Amino acid sequence: MGLTSNNVVILAVVGALLLFTATIWLWPRLAGRGVTAVLGRVGMLLGTQVSVFAAFGLFANQSFGFYGSWADLFGAEDEVGVVVDHDTPGTRVKVTETRKLNVSGGSSPEVGGRVDKVTFRGPVSRIAGPGYVYLPPEYFQPRYAERRFPAALVLTGYPGTTEALINGLKYPQKSQKLVKEGRMQxxxxxxxxxxxxxxxxxxxxDIPGGPRTETFFTKDVPRAVSAHYRVGTRARNWGVIGNSTGGYCALKMAMRHPEAFSAAAGLSPFYKAPLDATTGDLFGGSKRLECENNLMWRLDQLPAxxxxxxxxxxxxxEKNYGATMRFVAKVRELNRRGESIRISSIILGTGGHNFNTWKREVAPALEWMGARLQAR
Known part of the structure; x- marks a missing residue:
C-alpha cells in the first residue's frame, strides 16, 4: 500500500487506538516494581506514543503532500527514470514516464486521460525543471484529433511537491469529472x-543575478508545451492557477504578462513577495522592482x-482575508472606470491555509478557468 493511500492512514489510526486500548487494559497487570513490570510499562507507553505519532504523521503527509512514497520518505528513491522518447526535433519537453489516471475506466487514455511525467528545458531562462502534464480523454479521441486544447499551468505552494497536485488536490481527477459532467471544457x-x-x-x-524563474514559466514552459502537445499558443489559450505561493505567482504572472496568460486563479494567495531566509534578496536592492512585484501597488500605479x-x-x-477583500475592491473600482481587468472570488466561511481548504476550492476554480480559456 502506498504511503499516501487511505488504507495506510486508516490502518495507522486503528493500530494506535488498539495499542491505546491495550495499554489501558494491561496497565493494572504491569503495576509491580519488578524489572519485567517496568519494562512492560515503558514498552506499552513507547508503543502507544509511536503509533499515535505515526498516525498523525501519515494523516498530515496525506493532507499536505510532503512525501509521495515510502522510498521518498526514507530517502531511498534512486530509481532512474525510463525515457519514453516522444520528442520531435526542436521541442523542449522530455517525457520520462506515462501514467494512467486513477479513475473509473482509467486504464484507457480515451476514457481516463493520461499523465506524462516530463522535464522542461528552458532555452531563454536556462532553467530545466520537472513537471506533470495531464492530457484529458478527449485528447486521444478521434473526433478531437485536429483540436488544439486550452491549457492551465498549475503551481503548488512553497516548498510543495508536484505529486501533491495529483494525489492530494487531485487536479486531473477533478478536471476529468467536471468535463464529464459538462461543467468544463x-x-x-x-x-x-x-x-x-x-x-x-x-x-x-527573475532575480537580478539569479534564477530567471518568471521567464521560465511565462515563456519557456508555454512554448515548450505548445510545441510538443496540441495546445494553443496565444494568451487566450492559457491560464495559470496555484495555491499559497503558487497563488501569488499565478496572479502576478498574469498581471505582468497578459501576453502569456489571459486568466489566473490564486487560492489563498498573498499579494507581495516575502523576504526571508528562504528567499534571500529577491530584488537586488531595487525598490522599484519590489514595488512592481507588489500586486496592490500595480493596481494603484500601473495600467490594468x-x-x-x-x-x-x-x-x-485565513490571514489574507483582509488583503483579499481590498484586492477585490481595487479591481472592481478599476472595472467601474472602464478597465478590462475582471475579478471573481471564492470566500469560504471558515478554512485555514491548508490542503483541506484548497480541496474545496479546486473544482470551482477549474470550472471558472475553463469558462475563460479558448481552445484556439
Whole structure:
C-alpha cells in the first residue's frame, strides 16, 4: 500500500487506538516494581506514543503532500527514470514516464486521460525543471484529433511537491469529472512546483543575478508545451492557477504578462513577495522592482492588464482575508472606470491555509478557468 493511500492512514489510526486500548487494559497487570513490570510499562507507553505519532504523521503527509512514497520518505528513491522518447526535433519537453489516471475506466487514455511525467528545458531562462502534464480523454479521441486544447499551468505552494497536485488536490481527477459532467471544457493541465532552483524560494521572479524563474514559466514552459502537445499558443489559450505561493505567482504572472496568460486563479494567495531566509534578496536592492512585484501597488500605479482573475480566502482561518477583500475592491473600482481587468472570488466561511481548504476550492476554480480559456 502506498504511503499516501487511505488504507495506510486508516490502518495507522486503528493500530494506535488498539495499542491505546491495550495499554489501558494491561496497565493494572504491569503495576509491580519488578524489572519485567517496568519494562512492560515503558514498552506499552513507547508503543502507544509511536503509533499515535505515526498516525498523525501519515494523516498530515496525506493532507499536505510532503512525501509521495515510502522510498521518498526514507530517502531511498534512486530509481532512474525510463525515457519514453516522444520528442520531435526542436521541442523542449522530455517525457520520462506515462501514467494512467486513477479513475473509473482509467486504464484507457480515451476514457481516463493520461499523465506524462516530463522535464522542461528552458532555452531563454536556462532553467530545466520537472513537471506533470495531464492530457484529458478527449485528447486521444478521434473526433478531437485536429483540436488544439486550452491549457492551465498549475503551481503548488512553497516548498510543495508536484505529486501533491495529483494525489492530494487531485487536479486531473477533478478536471476529468467536471468535463464529464459538462461543467468544463477539456483542458490540458501542466502541473509544477514554483521552486525550480531548490531550496531557494524565488517567488516566480527573475532575480537580478539569479534564477530567471518568471521567464521560465511565462515563456519557456508555454512554448515548450505548445510545441510538443496540441495546445494553443496565444494568451487566450492559457491560464495559470496555484495555491499559497503558487497563488501569488499565478496572479502576478498574469498581471505582468497578459501576453502569456489571459486568466489566473490564486487560492489563498498573498499579494507581495516575502523576504526571508528562504528567499534571500529577491530584488537586488531595487525598490522599484519590489514595488512592481507588489500586486496592490500595480493596481494603484500601473495600467490594468486585460486579464480575468480569481482569488480565494476564508472569513475565519485565513490571514489574507483582509488583503483579499481590498484586492477585490481595487479591481472592481478599476472595472467601474472602464478597465478590462475582471475579478471573481471564492470566500469560504471558515478554512485555514491548508490542503483541506484548497480541496474545496479546486473544482470551482477549474470550472471558472475553463469558462475563460479558448481552445484556439
Amino acid at each position: 477539456p483542458t490540458i493541465l501542466v502541473m509544477m512546483r514554483p521552486t525550480v532552483t531548490p531550496p531557494r524560494d524565488t517567488e516566480c521572479m 492588464p486585460p486579464v480575468s482573475l480569481l482569488v480565494s480566502s476564508s472569513e475565519r482561518g
